[in-house]
Amino acid sequence: MERKTKAVLASTVAGLVVLGGAGAALAGSDDDATDRPIEGPALQQAEDAALAETGGGKVTETELGDEESLYEVEVTLDNGDQVDVQLDEDFQVVGTKTESGEQDD
Known part of the structure; x- marks a missing residue:
């Protein structure tokens, strides 16, 4: 019975290690992995x-x-600036944000 208890305990610990690693991987992932590009007629x-x-x-x-x-x-504009254009479901502009393309030296 003692051997069986040790085997169950070892399996439990191994399972927790695997789950802990998966949780750390998920916590460390960036949002880009979940971003979905616009597709189909809506893209144009x-x-x-x-x-x-x-x-x-x-x-x-x-x-x-x-x-x-x-x-x-x-x-991306010709001068290197990047503009994020926010659109609603009717493709109407609801906001913009510009990031300068200039590099600080």
């Missing part, structure tokens, strides 16, 4: 709306279900 509409808002540039990333809006389109 979102890109068109974002580029109209920024007056041009290149779409470099999209996200569906962003924490700030339904759609987020990242546009």
